[in-house]
Amino acid sequence: xxxxxxxxxxxxxxxxxxxxxxxxxxxxxxxxxxxxxxxxxxxxxxxxxxxxxxxxxxxxxxxxxxxxxxxxxxxxxxxxxxxxxxxxxxxxxxxxxxxxxxxxxxxxxxxxxxxxxxxxxxxxxxxxxxxxxxxxxxxxxxxxxxxxxxxxxxxxxxxxxxxxxxxxxxxxxxxxxxxxxxxxxxxxxxxxxxxxxxxxxxxxxxxxxxxxxxxxxxxxxxxxxxxxxxxxxxxxxxxxxxxxxxxxxxxxxxxxxxxxxxxxxxxxxxxxxxxxxxxxxxxxxxxxxxxxxxxxxxxxxxxxxxxxxxxxxxxxxxxxxxxxxxxxxxxxxxxxxxxxxxxxxxxxxxxxxx
Amino acid sequence: xxxxxxxxxxxxxxxxxxxxxxxxxxxxxxxxxxxxxxxxxxxxxxxxxxxxxxxxxxxxxxxxxxxxxxxxxxxxxxxxxxxxxxxxxxxxxxxxxxxxxxxxxxxxxxxxxxxxxxxxxxxxxxxxxxxxxxxxxxxxxxxxxxxxxxxxxxxxxxxxxxxxxxxxxxxxxxxxxxxxxxxxxxxxxxxxxxxxxxxxxxxxxxxxxxxxxxxxxxxxxxxxxxxxxxxxxxxxxxxxxxxxxxxxxxxxxxxxxxxxxxxxxxxxxxxxxxxxxxxxxxxxxxxxxxxxxxxxxxxxxxxxxxxxxxxxxxxxxxxxxxxxxxxxxxxxxxxxxxxxxxxxxxxxxxxxxxxxxxxxxxxxxxxxxxxxxxxxxxxxxxxxxxxxxxxxxxxxxxxxxxxxxxxxxxxxxxxxxxxxxxxxxxxxxxxxxxxxxxxxxxxxxxxxxxxxxxxxxxxxxxxxxxxxxxxxxxxxxxxxxxxxxxxxxxxxxxxxxxxxxxxxxxxxxxxxxxxxxxxxxxxxxxxxxxxxxxxxxxxxxxxxxxxxxxxxxxxxxxxxxxxxxxxx
Numbered sequence: 001x002x003x004x005x006x007x008x009x010x011x012x013x014x015x016x017x018x019x020x021x022x023x024x025x026x027x028x029x030x031x032x033x034x035x036x037x038x039x040x041x042x043x044x045x046x047x048x049x050x051x052x053x054x055x056x057x058x059x060x061x062x063x064x065x066x067x068x069x070x071x072x073x074x075x076x077x078x079x080x081x082x083x084x085x086x087x088x089x090x091x092x093x094x095x096x097x098x099x100x101x102x103x104x105x106x107x108x109x110x111x112x113x114x115x116x117x118x119x120x121x122x123x124x125x126x127x128x129x130x131x132x133x134x135x136x137x138x139x140x141x142x143x144x145x146x147x148x149x150x151x152x153x154x155x156x157x158x159x160x161x162x163x164x165x166x167x168x169x170x171x172x173x174x175x176x177x178x179x180x181x182x183x184x185x186x187x188x189x190x191x192x193x194x195x196x197x198x199x200x201x202x203x204x205x206x207x208x209x210x211x212x213x214x215x216x217x218x219x220x221x222x223x224x225x226x227x228x229x230x231x232x233x234x235x236x237x238x239x240x241x242x243x244x245x246x247x248x249x250x251x252x253x254x255x256x257x258x259x260x261x262x263x264x265x266x267x268x269x270x271x272x273x274x275x276x277x278x279x280x281x282x283x284x285x286x287x288x289x290x291x292x293x294x295x296x297x298x299x300x301x302x303x304x305x306x307x308x309x310x311x312x313x314x315x316x317x318x319x320x321x322x323x324x325x326x327x328x329x330x331x332x333x334x335x336x337x338x339x340x341x342x343x344x345x346x347x348x349x350x351x352x353x354x
Numbered sequence: 355x356x357x358x359x360x361x362x363x364x365x366x367x368x369x370x371x372x373x374x375x376x377x378x379x380x381x382x383x384x385x386x387x388x389x390x391x392x393x394x395x396x397x398x399x400x401x402x403x404x405x406x407x408x409x410x411x412x413x414x415x416x417x418x419x420x421x422x423x424x425x426x427x428x429x430x431x432x433x434x435x436x437x438x439x440x441x442x443x444x445x446x447x448x449x450x451x452x453x454x455x456x457x458x459x460x461x462x463x464x465x466x467x468x469x470x471x472x473x474x475x476x477x478x479x480x481x482x483x484x485x486x487x488x489x490x491x492x493x494x495x496x497x498x499x500x501x502x503x504x505x506x507x508x509x510x511x512x513x514x515x516x517x518x519x520x521x522x523x524x525x526x527x528x529x530x531x532x533x534x535x536x537x538x539x540x541x542x543x544x545x546x547x548x549x550x551x552x553x554x555x556x557x558x559x560x561x562x563x564x565x566x567x568x569x570x571x572x573x574x575x576x577x578x579x580x581x582x583x584x585x586x587x588x589x590x591x592x593x594x595x596x597x598x599x600x601x602x603x604x605x606x607x608x609x610x611x612x613x614x615x616x617x618x619x620x621x622x623x624x625x626x627x628x629x630x631x632x633x634x635x636x637x638x639x640x641x642x643x644x645x646x647x648x649x650x651x652x653x654x655x656x657x658x659x660x661x662x663x664x665x666x667x668x669x670x671x672x673x674x675x676x677x678x679x680x681x682x683x684x685x686x687x688x689x690x691x692x693x694x695x696x697x698x699x700x701x702x703x704x705x706x707x708x709x710x711x712x713x714x715x716x717x718x719x720x721x722x723x724x725x726x727x728x729x730x731x732x733x734x735x736x737x738x739x740x741x742x743x744x745x746x747x748x749x750x751x752x753x754x755x756x757x758x759x760x761x762x763x764x765x766x767x768x769x770x771x772x773x774x775x776x777x778x779x780x781x782x783x784x785x786x787x788x789x790x791x792x793x794x795x796x797x798x799x800x801x802x803x804x805x806x807x808x809x810x811x812x813x814x815x816x817x818x819x820x821x822x823x824x825x826x827x828x829x830x831x832x833x834x835x836x837x838x839x840x841x842x843x844x845x846x847x848x849x850x851x852x853x854x855x856x857x858x859x860x861x862x863x864x865x866x867x868x869x870x871x872x873x874x875x876x877x878x879x880x881x882x883x884x885x886x887x888x889x890x891x892x893x894x895x896x897x898x899x900x901x902x903x904x905x906x907x908x909x910x911x912x913x914x915x916x917x918x919x920x921x922x
Contacts, residue, residue, distance in 0.1 A: 051400050053914045054367045055423020055527040062513050097364040100890050129678045132397045133369055134361045164420050171401035197527050250779040252538045261780040277525035281517045287539040288530035304410030306780050
């Protein structure tokens with residue numbers, strides 16, 4: 001009996017979304033490796049770090065099924081023995097340093113096979129003068145790389161939407177890759193894989209998708225819908241039953257829904273609750289709460305992190321106002337996702353959110 | 355004099371370069387180029403402290419972790435200790451134990467990844483030790499030549515140990531579970547059992563792979579020393595002659611005693627002390643142990659891109675303005691000094707301040723009863739590449755064992771209320787307060803200072819490990835540790851395979867799997883490096899910077915960590 005649906009380019013991301021990427025990666029591991037191996041030419045990967053903390057690289061090293069060693073060694077080009085996707089440039093793990101590293105980027109990546117060059121960017125893009133590599137501003141490195149890249153993947157909250165470097169008062173004028181591309185006139189789609197840091201499954205699947213030509217379906221913020229199509233709180237939170245019964249955590253260590261302590265699940269789209277982290281063992285809400293790192297505008301729109309979101313989403317069609325009154329007294333009322341308006345404790349005073 | 359620049363320096367965290375001025379020495383065997391003066395170029399500025407100002411003090415736990423994705427956990431811990439201090443709360447024993455477990459596991463990951471992924475490749479090449487050279491020839495290379503077997507195992511093991519961090523912290527990098535006065539996670543049998551099972555596997559890896567790998571490198575040391583000495587006609591003792599600094603070592607201490615936490619806090623209050631009831635002690639070693647006090651810390655900016663008015667200040671008084679194009683400045687890092695002197699921080703500083711110059715780490719795995727002893731006599735009391743690596747290995751063993759012991763001790767607290775009564779609920783923040791956290795990240799001493807006014811951050815400052823080690827010259831023109839460590843380093847005019855062949859001329863490597871027959875070490879490396887375009891590895895012009903870059907990496911640089919802006 002064949003339990004696995006057939007893996008094709010057309011249904012690659014669709015299946016990943018349908019099954020959840022974790023199950024997909026496990027079920028289809030050998031098919032992914034095989035499909036990618038059938039690509040007969042070396043794929044060029046250029047992993048650039050701007051205003052980054054390297055957390056996304058470290059997160060990538062937590063990848064399993066396939067893991068980093070498999071990615072670097074087992075998925076080889078034909079019979080060459082060469083890994084299909086050993087980065088031509090990746091500061092944190094690359095053997096080469098200095099002028100050789102820069103030369104490889106020019107010779108191997110920039111002049112690599114057209115159609116097979118993937119640019120991965122970690123970290124935000126700042127105004128000139130705050131980040132230099134080999135004596136050249138990061139902006140110039142990124143612009144050059146962006147111009148020849150065939151696919152661009154921005155990983156983590158900083159490269160996608162600016163992240164903490166771009167938080168108020170944004171002292172270095174930091175921004176995400178898409179915004180930078182607009183500024184310098186590079187008209188290329190950027191696949192945004194946010195979260196802080198990037199989830200290794202999201203990245204591995206996206207790279208695999210790009211290589212076999214299965215273009216991910218993106219949402220309005222450039223995120224693959226397969227991973228960022230679900231509302232954490234409404235659709236997948238295991239603590240949701242507590243919320244529905246009005247059992248809230250108010251002191252560290254208590255059992256209950258984390259809404260009152262400031263959980264940003266209600267205004268966050270990600271599949272963390274299904275996928276979990278570090279070989280699928282846990283995720284933020286299991287030990288504390290969601291701080292909303294998959295969303296544009298993070299952290300400013302989501303901090304103070306311990307302040308509850310200003311409103312409650314509707315619950316199972318029940319009138320949120322009544323429910324909110326019932327559960328939280330005068331705590332909050334009104335549906336506000338991504339701050340249209342928010343009702344504050346008085347119930348009367350309203351203020352605009354960004 | 356020539357100028358040799360390494361930029362970017364890879365296999366570290368962040369954007370670092372080094373500029374070296376050379377001089378030539380002539381011996382009976384020829385004229386050789388060595389480093390005369392070195393300058394550590396720190397090339398990224400993000401402005402974290404400006405961003406923290408005005409926020410909820412508790413946000414600092416989440417935000418400062420994002421200073422560095424390689425060492426986020428220590429920033430979180432230090433931020434929380436600063437808040438504990440500001441709140442005036444003592445975390446209960448169960449919370450201290452859980453923090454110790456989380457961070458103990460985290461350290462094991464960090465020291466492993468540095469040993470194998472970051473500095474390991476150069477050591478493996480220098481010592482003709484294939485398991486530590488990256489698996490550049492794929493599975494076939496691992497099988498036929500043993501290339502990268504430890505490297506590959508490390509990737510798997512660091513992933514397993516990070517599961518333990520995630521169990522207690524939600525995820526890694528960037529965990530979520532610490533809160534002023536305690537933890538937001540409960541001690542459960544499930545978590546304890548998972549921790550013990552994962553750490554037992556880790557313990558075996560450390561004992562059976564990591565320690566033997568270190569000893570394999572060390573066993574080649576005499577050979578390296580003799581070959582280089584006779585080639586250059588100099589007195590070169592081996593890896594302990596690479597990367598010596600001033601012999602001053604600073605540690606803030608790690609892993610407090612859960613039954614005696616108030617003693618731990620006294621150093622945060624400003625007292626002089628050793629934190630002697632902690633697993634790793636605080637101290638300022640300058641040839642002999644000295645008590646540590648944070649009052650002796652100052653930061654200097656003469657060569658840093660900040661306004662000169664802010665130089666020589668204690669962190670609680672910091673006022674600095676970035677000046678992008680400051681004449682003469684070559685660094686975004688500041689130069690912190692202790693008692694006006696240059697101190698090295700990091701694993702070696704921790705070991706020396708805790709155990710002196712002779713270490714005997716006796717450990718027993720509390721799960722299966724296996725015992726192991728690690729002994730090390732510091733080879734260079736002023737610090738060296740090999741001593742720094744050995745310190746990491748020693749701590750990996752020590753922390754892996756202690757993490758299990760703490761997990762077992764935690765069982766006795768499972769039924770206690772872990773919530774500290776002084777924190778009524780998640781809505782509480784003190785109106786006005788200040789606090790200091792003093793901890794050690796894997797790369798060294800870490801300080802967070804927070805000042806709260808009207809329930810918001812009024813001032814937040816970090817003095818981080820890499821500013822101590824990688825910072826530039828100070829106002830007294832004293833080179834920083836790495837700048838000092840590079841002085842006198844040989845820059846051979848030979849590529850890596852040629853050096854490897856000079857060190858190991860014998861043809862004894864069976865490369866028949868690659869159609870080559872039996873070849874020498876350098877030729878085998880050339881086979882691995884050529885298809886990747888890496889034969890010219892570490893060549894800057896005619897100079898080979900392998901030794902220099904290995905010295906820099908031995909400090910485990912973290913540039914994102916080291917660069918920020920302080921504002922009062």
